[in-house]
Amino acid sequence: MEHLINRKVKEIEISGIRKFFNMVAGTEGMISLTIGQPDFPTPLHVKEAGKRAIDDNFTSYTHNAGDLRLRHAAANFMKKKYNLDYDADSEVIVTVGASEAIDIAFRTILEEDTEVILPGPVYPGYEPIIKLCGAKPVYADIRENNFRFTAEIIEKYLTERTRCVVLPYPSNPTGVSLSKAELSRVAELLKDKDIFILADEIYSELVYDQPHVSIASFLRDQTIVINGLSKSHSMTGWRIGLLFAPAAITKHILKVHQYNVTCAASVAQIAAIEALTAGMDDCLPMKEAYLERRDYVYSRLIDMGLQVEKPDGAFYFFVKIPDQALSSFDFCLSLVKEEKIAVVPGSAFSSFGEGYFRLSFASDMETLKEGLNRIESFIEKMQA
Structure with missing residues (x-):
């Protein structure tokens, strides 16, 4: 009966963000900096x-x-x-x-x-x-x-x-x-x-x-x-x-x-x-924590020699992949296999995202530090 499914539905795909997140979910020792999920509990x-x-x-x-x-x-x-x-x-x-x-x-x-x-x-x-x-x-x-x-x-x-x-x-x-x-x-x-x-x-x-x-x-x-x-x-x-x-x-x-x-x-x-109402400013302490993380992650990425714009808001970095020989999907897949660190391929954000990867900093500082250590290790191997 699949041939009777609406053609427009058959032509669209599951989000590339979710595809990659689902692919690495449950892998032992994996650090995931993929989806935009705040790491704070609901107030x-x-x-x-x-x-x-x-x-x-x-x-x-x-x-x-x-x-x-x-x-x-x-x-x-x-x-x-x-x-x-x-x-x-x-x-x-x-x-x-x-x-x-x-x-x-x-x-x-x-x-x-x-x-x-x-x-x-x-x-x-x-x-x-x-x-x-x-x-x-x-x-x-x-x-x-x-x-x-x-x-x-x-x-x-x-x-x-x-x-x-x-x-x-x-x-x-x-x-x-x-x-x-x-x-x-x-x-x-x-x-x-x-x-x-x-x-x-x-x-x-x-x-x-x-x-x-x-x-x-x-x-x-x-x-x-x-x-x-x-x-x-x-x-x-x-x-x-x-x-x-x-x-x-x-x-x-x-x-x-x-x-x-x-x-x-x-x-x-x-x-x-x-x-x-009572929680009108609940976001302020979260924002302070995100700001600290943003500045830390930015300094680490720049120290690695990676090209990136400092974000004005949200909790993402969109990072240029240094080796254009690898597609964004292959780069991210290699990160997963070699360093057990997951980020999102830029191609998930249209063809104009090819050549980049997205990193979410909606994780605690300890997780971010270890994740960035693994990315840095991978970059050094690439450039050796």
């Missing part, structure tokens, strides 16, 4: 709120868009943190993680043969959904621009079929973000065009050297902001994402969300209320 007071929700039998459906208390908390969070104004009743949707938010946004705004401009390299979760919508992903090469997806680059790829531009900052896999001035120029370029902006800001609370600025502060009417609690509050398994957009857009996205999942899990929503 205790947030877990307690979730437990109370169970004890209070808050286990029924909520409003399709999410419990109104949570939507108010989310809107207030965005106002206080980023000076963005959204109406809790009509402009906020609680989703099953940021991944579902991306899915329902694309399925609402894309049609057959429309185009979506993405920076290359980029997180692999966008392309499959775009293709399932019958639309075309268009990759803009940002490698020679220090991985910055600026207006000057975006302009080169605009066509009459462009329906959306994806701005994922801080970036996975590079950790690079955009300045206020750069975002202003992007807004000026796209202003008054019939083009949506999908602003994936899931790492907005993990920006180290400058305040996070959302493109929505410049171009609200065209922007769909994606956020969530997975990275900011170490709540990956709770699956709470947040979507913010003008009411004229969310009223249609909500229809797709309703028929997709009905609503996010009620217990997780109560925990999310606690996270966004």
Whole structure:
């Protein structure tokens, strides 16, 4: 019966990140610096709120868009943190993680043969959904621009079929973000065009050297902001994402969300209320630890003679492979076999990631030190 499967589904593949993670999982002695999983536990007071929700039998459906208390908390969070104004009743949707938010946004705004401009390299979760919508992903090469997806680059790829531009900052896999001035120029370029902006800001609370600025502060009417609690509050398994957009857009996205999942899990929503109110600054101690790790990992990679941009945010380094004779997959596979250290091949982030590998520093310092020792040992053997 496989021949009857939707052709578009058969043509997409499992994420290269997960492929590599699954391949090395369970190997004795393996150090994995692969997936973007915070190594901190969910804050205790947030877990307690979730437990109370169970004890209070808050286990029924909520409003399709999410419990109104949570939507108010989310809107207030965005106002206080980023000076963005959204109406809790009509402009906020609680989703099953940021991944579902991306899915329902694309399925609402894309049609057959429309185009979506993405920076290359980029997180692999966008392309499959775009293709399932019958639309075309268009990759803009940002490698020679220090991985910055600026207006000057975006302009080169605009066509009459462009329906959306994806701005994922801080970036996975590079950790690079955009300045206020750069975002202003992007807004000026796209202003008054019939083009949506999908602003994936899931790492907005993990920006180290400058305040996070959302493109929505410049171009609200065209922007769909994606956020969530997975990275900011170490709540990956709770699956709470947040979507913010003008009411004229969310009223249609909500229809797709309703028929997709009905609503996010009620217990997780109560925990999310606690996270966004009493835990508004829960991310700060995590960010301090990530910053220390970032600076340590950066100094080690530079000392190895490796080419890398220092990330502005998130918890990734995107590192140039020194020996171009090896593909990124073969390089990473050799690391696994010879040193028992796993990172993600750059090819997982589109063809524009070939020649690089992604290293996650969302691990404790002891693990990072040993992992980097193993990478250094491998590099020295390569260059001997």
